[in-house]
Amino acid sequence: MGKSIIEKIWDKHVVYEEEGKPDLLYIDLHLVHEVTSPQAFSGLRMKGRKVRRPDKTFATMDHNVPTDNRSEIQDKVALNQMTTLEKNCHEFGIPLAGIDSPDQGIVHVIGPELGLTLPGKTIVCGDSHTSTHGAFGSIAFGIGTSEVEHVLATQTIWRAKPKTLKIDISGTPNKGVTAKDIILYILSKHGFDFGTGYIIEYCGEAIRSMSMDERMTICNMSIEGGARAGLVSPDETTFSYITGRKFAPKGEELAKAVAEWRELASDDDAVYDKTIEIHAEEIAPMVSWGTNPAMTSRVHERIPYLSDCKNEIERKSLQNALSYMGLTEGQRIDDIHIQHVFIGSCTNSRLEDLRQAAEIVKGKQVHSNVRALVVPGSQQVKKQAEEEGLHRIFTEAGFEWRESGCSMCLSMNNDIVPAGEHCASTSNRNFEGRQGTGARTHLVSPIMAAAAAIYGKITDVSAMMPEEAVK
Amino acid sequence: MSAFTKITEKAAAFDRANVDTDQIIPKQFLKRIEKTGFGRFLFNDWRYSPDGEPNPHFELNRPENAGAKILIANENFGCGSSREHAPWALLDYGFKAIIAPSFADIFYQNSLKNGLLPVTLDAEKVAQLLQKAEHENYELTVDLENESIFDTSGFKAHFSIDPYWKKMLVNGWDEIEITMQLDEYITVYEKAQ
Numbered sequence: 001m002g003k004s005i006i007e008k009i010w011d012k013h014v015v016y017e018e019e020g021k022p023d024l025l026y027i028d029l030h031l032v033h034e035v036t037s038p039q040a041f042s043g044l045r046m047k048g049r050k051v052r053r054p055d056k057t058f059a060t061m062d063h064n065v066p067t068d069n070r071s072e073i074q075d076k077v078a079l080n081q082m083t084t085l086e087k088n089c090h091e092f093g094i095p096l097a098g099i100d101s102p103d104q105g106i107v108h109v110i111g112p113e114l115g116l117t118l119p120g121k122t123i124v125c126g127d128s129h130t131s132t133h134g135a136f137g138s139i140a141f142g143i144g145t146s147e148v149e150h151v152l153a154t155q156t157i158w159r160a161k162p163k164t165l166k167i168d169i170s171g172t173p174n175k176g177v178t179a180k181d182i183i184l185y186i187l188s189k190h191g192f193d194f195g196t197g198y199i200i201e202y203c204g205e206a207i208r209s210m211s212m213d214e215r216m217t218i219c220n221m222s223i224e225g226g227a228r229a230g231l232v233s234p235d236e237t238t239f240s241y242i243t244g245r246k247f248a249p250k251g252e253e254l255a256k257a258v259a260e261w262r263e264l265a266s267d268d269d270a271v272y273d274k275t276i277e278i279h280a281e282e283i284a285p286m287v288s289w290g291t292n293p294a295m296t297s298r299v300h301e302r303i304p305y306l307s308d309c310k311n312e313i314e315r316k317s318l319q320n321a322l323s324y325m326g327l328t329e330g331q332r333i334d335d336i337h338i339q340h341v342f343i344g345s346c347t348n349s350r351l352e353d354l355r356q357a358a359e360i361v362k363g364k365q366v367h368s369n370v371r372a373l374v375v376p377g378s379q380q381v382k383k384q385a386e387e388e389g390l391h392r393i394f395t396e397a398g399f400e401w402r403e404s405g406c407s408m409c410l411s412m413n414n415d416i417v418p419a420g421e422h423c424a425s426t427s428n429r430n431f432e433g434r435q436g437t438g439a440r441t442h443l444v445s446p447i448m449a450a451a452a453a454i455y456g457k458i459t460d461v462s463a464m465m466p467e468e469a470v471k
Numbered sequence: 472m473s474a475f476t477k478i479t480e481k482a483a484a485f486d487r488a489n490v491d492t493d494q495i496i497p498k499q500f501l502k503r504i505e506k507t508g509f510g511r512f513l514f515n516d517w518r519y520s521p522d523g524e525p526n527p528h529f530e531l532n533r534p535e536n537a538g539a540k541i542l543i544a545n546e547n548f549g550c551g552s553s554r555e556h557a558p559w560a561l562l563d564y565g566f567k568a569i570i571a572p573s574f575a576d577i578f579y580q581n582s583l584k585n586g587l588l589p590v591t592l593d594a595e596k597v598a599q600l601l602q603k604a605e606h607e608n609y610e611l612t613v614d615l616e617n618e619s620i621f622d623t624s625g626f627k628a629h630f631s632i633d634p635y636w637k638k639m640l641v642n643g644w645d646e647i648e649i650t651m652q653l654d655e656y657i658t659v660y661e662k663a664q
Contacts, residue, residue, distance in 0.1 A: 016656045021635045024653060026660055036554065038504035049647070052657075064502060077502040084504050128553040128577055144555035144581035145506075146646075154650045156657055160633070192489060193547050196576055226550070228576050292489055292550070313488050313545060410552075412498045431493040431551060433516045 002267025005233045006164050006199045009139045009264070013122050015156055022160040028121040028138075030151050031107045032059040032094065034085040035412070036126030040149035041088040052155045054093040058116055061085055062106045063412050065099055067375050067402035078413065092152075103246075105378020105404040108132040108346035112216065113380055115245025119234040119261040124151055129346045129428065131222040134231030135215035136238055137264050139199065141228040163273040165198035165227065169206040171280035176462025178356070179214035180348060180426065180445035182206065183221040184286035186278060188296040195227025198274065201266060202232050206280045212241040213352040220347045221428050224293040233265035287333050287458055288430045288443035290321035295430070296443065297333055299460045305329045324432055325440050326420065334458045336442065340423035341372035341453040342435070343446050344402075345409035348426035349377030353446040354385050358393040360450035360464060366398030367456030373400045373415065375407040399453070411435050424452035472586045474643030475615050478567055480540035482611040484604035485530050490544055491551035492578060496560040509556055510563030535607040543600045544571045548589075549578025558582045568613045570620070572597045583636050586643065588615060596628045615641060 003011075016024040030053075037059070044051070051057060064078040073079040082099065089096040097103035103110055108129055111117040117133045123140035124130060126148045133140035143157065151157055169182060200222050207215065215232045222230030232238075239258050242248045249257045284298035295318075297303065303322070306329050309315035322329060327336065343349070343357050354376065366372045374394050376382035382404055385391055391401045408415040409427035411434070417423045419438025426449050427434075430441035442458065451461040500512040518529050525532045531539070542561070548571040549557060558581050561569065566587065572594040574582075582589045590613060592600075603609055603626065611622050615637060621627040639646065650657075 015660045016653050022633075024650065024656070026657070035501050039506045039555075042504070042506075047647075075502070081502050081504055126553060126555075128551065142553040142577055144553055144558075144577060144584060146555060146581065146584035150647050150650065153647050154657060155661075156650060158635075158646065158650070192550060193573065193575070196547075196573070223577075226547075226575060292491070317488055410493075410498050412501065429491075429493070429551060431491045433497055434493050437497075437516055437521075 001271060002269035004164055004201060004266040004270040004272060005137060005231065005264050006139065006201060009120055009122065010161060012120070022158040024156050025122060025159050027124050027151050027155055027157055028056060029111070029116055029123045030057045031111055031123065031125035031130070032057060032148070033063055033107050033125070033127065034061040034081045035063040036145050037088065037148055038081060038084045039145050040152060041092065043149040044092070044152060049153045051092040051094060051152045056155060057094045057152070059085060059089050059094050060097040060104055060107050060110055061099055063406045063410065065405040066413050067405045067407045067415060070099060070403055075413070102379050105380065106346045106349065106406055108220065109349060109377030109381065112136065112212070113245070113378055115242055115248030118242065118248065118257070119238060120264050124157065128223045129220050131228065131230050132216050132220040132346055134219040134222070134229050135212060137231055137234035137261065139229055139231065142223065163198045165195060165200045166272040166275045167200055167202050167278060168275065169202065169204040169278045169280055171206060173206060173280045173283060174462070175465055176285045176447065176460065177280070177283050178445040178447060179210060179217040181283055181286045182278070182280065183218045184288065184293065184296045184443060185283045187221070187225055187294045188286065190225060190276060192224065192292050192294040193226035195222060195225040198227050200227045200230035201272070202230060203266070207232055208235065211352060212237060213350040216350070217347055221293065224428060234261050235265070285445065285448050285461055287448065288441070289325065289327060289333060289336070290318070291324055291430055291432050293428065293430060293443060295321055299333055299448070299458065301333055303327055303329055303331045303333065334460060336422060336458045338424045338442070338452045338457055339369055339371065339421040340417050341370055341449050342375070342408040342423055342425040342427065343373065343449050344375030344377065344407050345427035346377065346406070347428045348446050349375060349381065351381050351384050353426065354381070354390050355388070357446040357450040358390045360447050360461060361397045361399070361454065362393050364397055364454045366453045369456045370453050372398065372453040373402060373408060375402040375415070376404050378404045408435055417441070424449045424458065472584070472643050472645065475567070475586050475588050475640045477612065477614040477616065478540065479610055479612040480567065481538055482541035482543055482600070482604045482609050483531060483536040483539035484601045485542050485544040486601050488545040489547045489550055492549055492554050492557040493551055495549065495557040496554065501554060501556055506559050507563060509560035510565070513560040513564045538565070540565055540567045541611050541613065542566050542569045543597065543604050544569060545597065546572045546594065548574050550575035553577045553581070555581045555585070558585045558587045562587050570597060570600060583640065584646070586640060588613065588640065590620065590630050592620070592628055592630055599626065
């Protein structure tokens with residue numbers, strides 16, 4: 001019987017196994033940021049412990065950082081968290097892309113960009129969207145602060161072998177359908193916890209023809225379905241992305257690595273605990289209307305009716321969501337008016353996301369009722385976008401062009417959506433209060449966000465796209 | 472981590488599904504660099520009205536739930552972000568165990584690491600408990616060693632937990648200490664790479 005990529009990577013990383021215990025798994029890359037690490041470093045200090053492998057650890061600051069004026073940070077509590085990270089990295093010898101570094105950015109954007117994220121690796125970070133790195137054919141998952149401390153001290157983690165879930169996406173996506181719409185569609189169809197206890201492998205025609213940026217968007221939101229990790233078997237697209245990256249292997253070393261990475265792909269006869277099949281043709285541009293990412297519909301549909309609910313729990317959830325969102329049952333999705341647009345986050349802030357959004361925005365104006373923000377995922381993305389002139393397209397249309405960070409995805413800094421207002425957001429969570437107390441989030445793709453910015457309401461972007469733009 | 476063996480405490484009904492970590496501890500409180508003191512921010516946006524006064528409609532603000540140490544909730548409790556501030560806040564508020572039909576993975580793990588016991592029971596049993604806990608001063612016993620939950624009015628249920636985690640919790644062991652005893656295995660692994 002063949003093995004899936006998940007089993008291949010797992011088996012290679014088991015350091016110690018014993019009956020009745022989880023496996024002790026070796027961690028190849030530990031990414032660290034300012035919010036979930038200070039208590040872990042304090043724990044090490046209290047016990048006089050060291051960081052076992054600072055060379056396999058890399059830190060940046062992203063959650064808290066201001067994306068407007070960085071010369072003087074106003075939020076002193078946030079500033080303290082940032083300087084604490086600087087001190088900790090200095091004391092324990094961990095490389096840091098600090099706020100002034102040209103490599104600074106959202107941890108899940110810079111890992112791949114710097115060539116730290118590589119196929120076959122085990123990767124952890126104190127952030128649930130660590131699943132993003134799975135796009136390269138690695139097992140990558142989010143951990144809590146106790147485990148951050150454990151990995152810092154031992155470079156290992158205790159984990160029971162997870163179950164495997166194959167999601168096969170066949171066919172070619174319709175016009176206006178992006179990777180974001182595909183993952184939102186999967187969530188809308190299979191719910192918010194179909195992946196709990198599983199690692200997902202995404203495969204099929206639609207995945208194979210995707211770029212790395214698109215694969216990252218898909219893997220990123222695995223956690224929204226409950227799966228800690230989601231991955232894609234590496235292929236030529238993966239290897240060519242990695243080539244030339246700052247910390248990636250080079251020359252002969254790269255050739256050797258690529259030969260090994262080719263062996264990682266799941267065997268044809270690999271067996272999975274569960275399989276889900278998705279047909280890309282069923283998918284349209286998607287919009288979330290509720291308070292979890294599975295509360296999502298196609299742009300031309302209506303919000304469900306209370307009478308459609310299968311049980312009392314579902315009915316109560318729908319009722320709560322509608323009351324929080326200020327929407328009514330049966331309302332048309334494209335009737336929702338928007339006051340804020342956020343293009344950014346570890347889900348959708350990479351160069352291709354910005355290129356696609358700019359294509360829609362080009363020569364148009366942001367609606368007078370809308371405040372719109374573009375927050376590039378990293379300083380490198382920002383620089384490349386500026387070299388291509390994307391920033392001018394956005395600013396001329398009325399968007400704000402910001403410095404890199406997590407920004408309005410979780411609004412820990414001052415990028416906040418006011419209570420009661422609706423935001424078309426390319427981020428990953430639409431929980432109550434996520435973008436600000438009382439803020440109403442609609443999860444969409446970058447091109448759908450761009451369309452909402454121009455029309456001031458949810459708008460089917462596919463109608464704005466010329467036929468030849470079909471991807 | 473302090474050890475968890477058996478508790479008999481007041482239980483509060485919290486009949487909500489998909490309670491996410493953004494609700495348990497909203498992001499504006501994640502900027503602190505300590506592990507303690509998060510209890511007063513627990514469920515902040517639900518617990519307080521916009522004027523800062525306690526919201527009288529919020530379950531945990533009801534007088535009958537004062538001092539509850541066991542929380543009974545609905546499915547997918549703790550979904551969303553990996554913030555360990557969520558179990559820290561629940562513990563600091565006073566909770567020692569959470570009972571629900573299902574938990575999100577990361578939250579479940581984070582709770583175990585901090586000695587907050589997540590108990591998974593089938594939805595029917597949870598529905599019974601939710602009803603019982605609506606009454607004033609409903610007390611429940613959670614016995615980790617015997618993996619059972621019972622009250623004095625006829626409710627009894629068995630729950631299961633990974634034996635490894637049970638041992639860790641019952642003894643209050645430090646996981647890092649245990650792993651460090653396996654240092655030679657880690658070193659051998661590293662040398663082979």
